[in-house]
Amino acid sequence: MDAVITSFAKRSEENKRRDLERPTQEEAEAAVRTLLLWAGDDPDREGLLETPARVAKAYQEMFAGYGMDPDEVLGRTFEEVAGYDDIVLVKDIAFHSHCEHHMVPIIGKAHVAYLPDGRVLGLSKIARVVDIYAQRLQTQEAMTAQIAGAIDDALQPRGVAVMIEAEHMCMAMRGIRKQGSTTLTTTFTGAFLDDVQEQGRFMSMLRGSGAA
Known part of the structure; x- marks a missing residue:
């Protein structure tokens, strides 16, 4: 529900x-x-x-993301996966967004994974969904949840994991003016939320790539 x-x-x-x-x-x-x-x-x-x-x-x-529909981008899936049902991870998806509070840049990378349930997405679709939500006024927390929710709704996989790491220019250019600090956010659904081992595998794959 x-x-x-x-x-x-x-x-x-x-x-x-x-x-x-x-x-x-x-x-x-x-x-x-x-x-x-x-x-x-x-x-x-x-x-x-x-x-x-x-x-x-x-x-x-x-801000082209306001004119794009993530459901349309994710609408086509593929079932010929030769029985593959393990983690699909697309990491280091570079993006530029803008803070909705000060309208200054957020610059970072998104790491998106899911556990298929008979269907998979074209890999470029995942990067496109990141761009759709990045090209809007955002908070990092909301963007993380939106990407996970869009993939969860469209694909209905066994689970989705999203991590975003980004630098916020509203901290670097104004206010406290701390350059180089990054913010990490995560959203987990399904098996990634319920099973700490799946979360651990996701995080381990990112650490192995130097992402986290």
């Missing part, structure tokens, strides 16, 4: 995002001009004349 409620809540949140009325390109550029003025610079000087348009275009790229 908890899985059904979580899946329904996820779909409801996705639908809300799709219903939002986005500003026009001109309105977005005007907002950037306002920020430039607020920062203390002149948006009409030569070096900044094209900045509003460039920033609007950059935002379209950096």
Whole structure:
């Protein structure tokens, strides 16, 4: 029942995002001009004349995840696996995201594993799902859970394990200004949650790669 409620809540949140009325390109550029003025610079000087348009275009790229559906990406699975039912791990998936509190970068790596139950995903699909959630305003905790939940819903494997390690520029560039510190988050479902040996195997595989 908890899985059904979580899946329904996820779909409801996705639908809300799709219903939002986005500003026009001109309105977005005007907002950037306002920020430039607020920062203390002149948006009409030569070096900044094209900045509003460039920033609007950059935002379209950096936040492209809002226009993508993880369920569609994960929709195709494969059953011809010759009986393979052990851990599938894709590690060191590099990503760039943005903190939803300060809108500054989060830079890190995701490690994603699952235990198949008769079906597997194309390996590139896992990396694409990481990018979909990374290319939104995020907290690392939420992103970790969202990746695990999307794979769990689409594939219904025996378990999913996700670890994210990242540096947050909101700590490095402002506030406490501690460069080089990293944050680790994990989410486990199914067998990875219930069986400490499976968790241990996942962590051991990451340590063997120097990831954790």
